[in-house]
Amino acid sequence: MKKIKVGIIGMGYIGESHIEAVRRIGCCELYAVADTNADLAKAKADYYGIEKCYSSVAELLADTDIDAVHNCTPNFLHLSINKEIIKSGKHLLSEKPLCMNYAEASELVELKKQHPDSVAAVNFNYRLNPMIQEIKNRIADGKIGDVRIMTGSYQQDWLLYDTDYSWRLEPEVSGNSCAIADIGSHWMDAVQHVTGHRITEVMADLKTLIPVRKKPKKQTETFTSNVPTEFDEVEIKNEDYGAVMFHTDKGATGVYHVSELAAGHGCYFNFEINGSKASLKWNQEENDRLWMGLRGDDNRFIIRDPNAISPAVKPYTALAMGHPEGWNDAFKGNIYAFYKFIEDGAKGEPIFATLEQAAYIVKLTEAVIESSKAKKWIEVK
Ligand SMILES: NC(=O)c1ccc[n+]([C@@H]2O[C@H](COP(=O)([O-])OP(=O)(O)OC[C@H]3O[C@@H](n4cnc5c(N)ncnc54)[C@H](O)[C@@H]3O)[C@@H](O)[C@H]2O)c1
Structure with a gap:
């Protein structure tokens, strides 16, 4: 079966955990990373051997090989970047909190209703401990x-x-x-x-x-x-x-x-x-x-x-x-739940946060x- 190709935006603190989690999941492949700090994006791409490396959101979203995008940027960028990801038709995994305020969050919920063919989740990772x-x-x-x-x-x-x-x-x-x-x-x-x-x-x-x-x-x-x-x-x-x-x-x-x-x-x-x-x-x-x-x-x-x-x-x-499992394992569990849901045809009530x-x-x-x-x-x- 074709693997789901993943792009991750934001290579700061939590971006690294997303890289590690995606690489441990069989049905997806970490394909691209992006950060406006181009040196940081390149350093991470080189270190982890990631095929594509971009210095803007627009470049990553224009890559038609990418099926799903993780948004790991600071909160004030969640609305604008999540909107672009949803409009691109790619699956979205956003970091929490979803937005700066409820007006922004509602805008995203409404927009997503117009794009029902993709899956969207928010990374409340503790759920899957x-x-x-x-x-x-x-x-x-x-x-x-x-x-x-x-x-x-x-x-x-x-x-x-x-x-x-x-x-x-x-x-x-x-x-x-x-x-x-x-x-x-x-x-x-x-x-x-x-x-x-x-x-x-x-x-x-x-x-x-x-x-x-x-x-x-x-x-x-x-x-x-x-x-x-x-x-x-x-x-x-x-x-x-x-x-x-x-x-x-x-x-x-x-x-x-x-x-x-x-x-x-x-x-x-x-x-x-x-x-x-x-x-x-x-x-x-x-x-x-x-x-x-x-x-x-x-x-x-x-x-x-x-x-x-x-x-x-x-x-x-x-x-x-x-053999104790830890924070990174539970984190991977949440991201696995997201990709398993997509792989299974996005049916029923998801276990991850909508x-x-x-x-x-x-x-x-x-x-x-x-x-x-x-x-x-x-x-x-
Ligand atoms: N789920 C969790 O347990 C958890 C833990 C930590 C952080 N977070 C969330 O993750 C998000 C990021 O937090 P962090 O601690 O990694 O922040 P950070 O400041 O360490 O990293 C953010 C990265 O985003 C990059 N960036 C900024 N603007 C960008 C743009 N326009 N395009 C692409 N990249 C851009 C920055 O250069 C930086 O590398 C926050 O929303 C935070 O709440 C979640």
């Missing part, structure tokens, strides 16, 4: 009863010092949010995905705990800890901390917080779901296991094991028990910002 799928399956099978409470956090430390800087702090590049749009979006997507609930009301408290930062005069790589020698002191508008209480459409309640100022945490993404019979808890920093809590019986850890995992989860896990679902996360992010400003509960429809 096998243990997250295991949680989803156990909840659907009634193993924890009715979902009542969802709690957790997503904590990192890459903005801990005032010398740390990223475009995510700039509203013109990231949108009006840093922590919620960047990592809160993953948290909200994951709990909605595993429970089947929809968050419909939020009450938030956002803070910019470091209000002035040293912005390097020269652009630095995302998540680098290099201290700039030449910088400008700039006022920061986007939040580096946020706490959100919420209610869902099926009567559950929850609370989570996000922070990029939590020393010692690289990717402490965790959540606990309390049902009427049992609880399930998962933590990305020990992502190969999950905890099940029971009243009146032994609490237990469930270790990822392809021979014991729910049958529906098997395609998304490979290594034998005791444009509509990702647009709803953008809507929730906007409601969180509005709630924090107004200091009141905001309903989301």
Whole structure:
């Protein structure tokens, strides 16, 4: 069978993970990369032995051999580049958050309806961690009863010092949010995905705990800890901390917080779901296991094991028990789900995040910002 030829736009931090994931999937072939930083694009193409290398989106999209395109550029480019990809008729895998705001996200959803022959997805990659799928399956099978409470956090430390800087702090590049749009979006997507609930009301408290930062005069790589020698002191508008209480459409309640100022945490993404019979808890920093809590019986850890995992989860896990899979494997799982869906003729409900679902996360992010400003509960429809 002919392999799906893939082009990736944006060769920064996450572009590299996309390269590695695509190269591990049998039904597709990494064919081209593009970045406006032409030296960077060439360096990646040479290193990975990628056939085609472009320095603009237009050149890559004009290549008629390419079937699918990943958009790994900063948020402010998601609307314009995603639009071009959709109009080209190629399949789209966009990075999250889908857009800077809900008006942009709706525009993309509407445009996609006019191009029904291609598939579009948004890279909420945690969904395809096998243990997250295991949680989803156990909840659907009634193993924890009715979902009542969802709690957790997503904590990192890459903005801990005032010398740390990223475009995510700039509203013109990231949108009006840093922590919620960047990592809160993953948290909200994951709990909605595993429970089947929809968050419909939020009450938030956002803070910019470091209000002035040293912005390097020269652009630095995302998540680098290099201290700039030449910088400008700039006022920061986007939040580096946020706490959100919420209610869902099926009567559950929850609370989570996000922070990029939590020393010692690289990717402490965790959540606990309390049902009427049992609880399930998962933590990305020990992502190969999950905890099940029971009243009146032994609490237990469930270790990822392809021979014991729910049958529906098997395609998304490979290594034998005791050989821990990690972040990159789950990331590959999401991209594999996208290409498998295309290969199987795009039938049924996809497991990856659709444009509509990702647009709803953008809507929730906007409601969180509005709630924090107004200091009141905001309903989301
Ligand atoms: N799914 C995840 O877990 C995850 C993790 C990190 C980042 N992201 C998302 O990925 C996106 C990129 O983040 P990053 O950390 O890789 O950013 P980055 O700044 O490290 O990389 C962005 C790259 O895009 C290139 N670029 C900028 N404008 C371009 C254009 N017009 N055409 C082509 N290339 C262009 C830049 O030169 C740079 O190489 C963001 O939307 C971010 O939210 C997702």
